[in-house]
Amino acid sequence: MSYRVRRPRSVLTRVEAHAREDHLLACMTPEGRAVVEGLLAELEQPGTGWYEVLLVRRVAEQCAWHALAVRGVLEGRLTRAAAEDRAARQLQLPLRTLRSREESWRPERGNSPSATLRVDLDPGASCG
Secondary structure (H helix, E strand, C coil): CCCCCCCCCCCCCHHHHHHHHHHHHHHCCHHHHHHHHHHHHHCCCCCCCCCCCHHHHHHHHHHHHHHHHHHHHHCCCCCHHHHHHHHHHHHCCCHHHHHHHHHHHCCCCCCCCCCCCCCCCCCCCCCC
16 A cells, blocks of 8 residues: 655745746746736736635646747647656646646546536626
């Protein structure tokens, strides 16, 4: 029997958290930054200090990782796997974690029913 040991992350100072926010935003495309800004607006969060909000941080990390990986592939010198690995190292995040988060958004495979992601095409409509 094996056990998975989860090591606690060190607590970041405000300066370190702000530096990570800036780094993630700098790695993103303008569209990725717009996604994060829209999420912050929806959650009524300020434009800075969001690194501790797990939902926002994970979306930002995924957007930055994808942007860096795509840039690596488009440069023509890296395969997708190598570009994803390089992007994860640039963000100082575990590649397995980023990939497992991505898989949780994909539809199920095999005999499982497929997951669907609903997109509201009329954001001005009421939620009810």
